[in-house]
Structure formats: C-alpha cells, structure tokens
Amino acid sequence: MSLLVVGSVAFDALESPYGKVDRTLGGAATYFSVAASFFTHVNLVAVVGDDFKSFFWAGKYSENLNERITLATELNVFADFKPRLPEKYRASKYVFLANIAPGLQHDVLKQVTKRPKIAALDTMNYWIERTNEDLRETLRHVDILMINDIETRQLSNEHNLLRAARHIFKMGPSTLVVKRGEYGAMMVDARGVFCVPAFPLEEPHDPTGAGDCFAGGFMGYLASAGNKSDGSLRRAMVYGSVLGSFCVEKFGLERLRTLKRNEIHARARHFAKLTQFKL
C-alpha cells in the first residue's frame, strides 16, 4: 500500500562517546523512509538545497547517551519549503507527517485527495510551544499521534499518561503512541493500552533517528498489512521497536544500510521472548 512521508532530509553532525561525524545524511524523513522501506514502497517529500545544503542539525550525546545537547540547527532551504505533492502521491492511503512545522504538515495532508486510511503525526516541544494553534488544527485531521513522554505531558498538560491520552483523543487522534526511549513504547486507544519494552542492548552507539526509525517500522508495517486491526497495530509497535533498536546499534544510518529482512523478523521473535508469559 502507498506510504507517503513528509519531513526533513538533512545533514547531521553527531558526536557520542562512540564516534564523531561532521556531515552525515540524516533527517527524520530519511530515517523514516529507510526503516519503512523494509516493509513497503515509500514516497518521500522533502527539500534539499542546490548544493544539498539542506536542513542542518548538530548534536552531542553524554557518556551514557541519555542526554543530548543540540549544538546547531540551521533551517536553510527548509525555511521556504512549500511542498506540492506529485499527482500520484495524492492518493496515498498511509501518510506520515514527520516532525516539521504543523502548518506544513497540514498543507501536505490537504493535498491528499481522499482521507487516508491512517495519517500519523510526530511533533516536538518547539511546535507545541510556538505554533500551538496550527498544531491543534492539524491534529483534528490525524489518526495517530506519535510523540515522546515529555511531549505528551506538555501537549496535554497532564502528567499521567492515561489522562493525557484521553485529553489528546479530544483533539482528534484516536490512537496515541508514546515513545519512551530506553523504556520502550506505549500505545493507547479506545481498546486499551499496549506496551513494548525497548530491546536491551549492551552497547547502544547513537540514539539519533531511533524515534524516526520506530515510526518508519510502525507505518511501514501497517501499510504492508493494509489494515488497522488491534493485532496489526500491536505488530506495528513491535516492528517499530525492532527498527528503532537496530538504528541505535551503530552510528547514524550505518546499521540500517546492512540490515536484512531476516534479521528484522528474528528480532521481532526476540521481542516476543522478552515479554511473553503463560498464566
């Protein structure tokens, strides 16, 4: 099934205790697309400069990778990005609005001719604070909100994640997926709650893009399944976690470049072993 993503394709400068790169391909839409491409064809809408002088982000991680400092953010060509969807992208059934200005996300969604089966959205504190009205308007047309726990609390003004979810359901989305880093991910909808732990890794190298790979695995799996049953959404959570876990094993996109489908399925089975029990 057709999967459309709009978001950043960027250069990243990264530094963690495991390495340092000055200029490597990054951006939410890049990570998303690579992760989703293991499941389905992906239509990517983004902007790059003439000299590929695109959106630029520089960040540095602390020793335990649990803190991140943003060293630089340059919008560059992203500042004037007004995407126009090619005709054949407009019939997309699955749409992911990666973390960019909510107004832009809405513009893209309006160009999709028929309401997609699933439209999902990521955002961050910057947009929650500065463009709250735009974000709320866009959320009215979105099925799944996929953000981290801090953003969930900030957007809903509720500390408790269940109460936060009920608050967010009133804004439009019927499903909330909360990404919790080393604690895994949690999905809340009218049917209840589903939790997946993070895959235990002895030596994560670089958390950059993990959340976007999660989203890519999640949406890629759903698009390939072609339905949004409870079973499919649960499997999407697992495949999202699988792709996120591979992403952090090496620097930047390195691990995903050599990743094989059989490794993905083996790790999904490993997730089952991590969580399953018989009463």
Next chain:
Amino acid sequence: MSLLVVGSVAFDALESPYGKVDRTLGGAATYFSVAASFFTHVNLVAVVGDDFKSFFWAGKYSENLNERITLATELNVFADFKPRLPEKYRASKYVFLANIAPGLQHDVLKQVTKRPKIAALDTMNYWIERTNEDLRETLRHVDILMINDIETRQLSNEHNLLRAARHIFKMGPSTLVVKRGEYGAMMVDARGVFCVPAFPLEEPHDPTGAGDCFAGGFMGYLASAGNKSDGSLRRAMVYGSVLGSFCVEKFGLERLRTLKRNEIHARARHFAKLTQFKL
C-alpha cells in the same frame, strides 16, 4: 512452601496529594507479608517496641508522585535488632531479606539450616554507600537481587543495565530484578531478559510500599509454585507487578486489606492483554 521474610515493621507518616496520615502501619516486611499472604503462608521476623514504638518513617510525595522527600527516619528499637529465628523458621525454603542492614540480612540467612531454594535480597543507596563490604559478603549467598534502577547503577558502577547485570552476577546472584516504578520491572538472568510494564493507572494515590508488594507477590508466587523454572519466574514477575499496582491504588495498606484473590487473577490476565502480540 515456607516463605520467610526479615525486615522492618514500622510506623509511617505519609503525605501525598491524595491524603495525609500521621501514624499508619508500614515497613517493608509488612507490605511484603501482606502481598505474599495471597499466595502462601508467610513467616515474618521483625522487631516492634514495647509501645509498638518501632522504626518510624515519614515521607512526602510531590504532586505527580514521582518525587519523594524523606522527612524523618527513626531507627528506635531497630537499632539493636538481633533476630534469632524460631526453630521451625530455620527450614525455610524461600527467604526474602527486605531492605535492612546487610549484616543483619546475613545473620538471618546463616540461621537458615539448609541453603534455601531461593534467597532474595533488597537493599538501597544507604547500605550500598555505607556498608558496601557487608553487602558484598551477603550477596555471595543470595540468588535474586531485587532493587531499583538507580541502585543497580550505583552498585555495579555501570549505566547500562545489561552490563550492570553481568557485573552483579559476579557478586553472587544469578538473577537480577530491576524495579523501575512507572516503567515496570525487568528480570535478567543467564537465559536472557524479561520485561513487564507497570499497570497503567489513571490515579495512583500513594507509591509507598509498591516495591515491597512487588517483592511479596513475586516471592509469594514462587513459594506457592515450588520451583524456579523460567515460566515460574516470569509469572512471579507478573504477580509482583499485580500486587505492586494494587498497592498504589490507595493510601498505605488500605487497598490490600480489601483485595480478593479473584481480583489478583483478573489483573494478571489484564497484564497479558497489555503485552501480548502474535507475529
């Protein structure tokens, strides 16, 4: 099967956004025993004063219950506690050493005549810092270490929990159970990792005793199962989480006083729904 616990039986003064009590029955061994009593008979070793002026703890929780201030700790009769096990307690097959001085924990364990099937131990930063040698000596005779993530990192000097576990296995325990509060619990042993999420509650009232109820549900279930197979340990993790989740629903021991076995089993099935998926 016989389950022995040694630890504090105390008065607690508690304050959270949901209420305040000046003097209520508390203490790790109390919570543990009540939780474990749903599964098996419990032999409790503790000390109370003549006027029941026992160990006293006063604490206050922040609005979201995620921070705790200790207002007072009075050892009282606990300072001179030298437990001597009654003859019939000495044959205990399951032993839980709740969070007290490691030297005391060791004294109790030495009085158990045959090495128990499972000896488990809880501790905290205070003992890790001040009585590290005693703690290490005691750990040599323990099968399961059951602590929170901060304590795990402090004891092992490793941030990564898998590396921390390998470090701790060298100290004696063959199983590490990490209690992670709102993120659930994780068990690591030579067979691998098993994770249980925390039960999502809209309105937790009081986290006091949740970790001890977890331990009580865990050990109580194991003692009733009478074996330490992987399946039993996984179920123990689930029943521990079930008891911990009930504990926080009301103030102090209030919820456990009205708890019924069928509620415990219903919530265990709910945990299955929270985590299970089919690939």
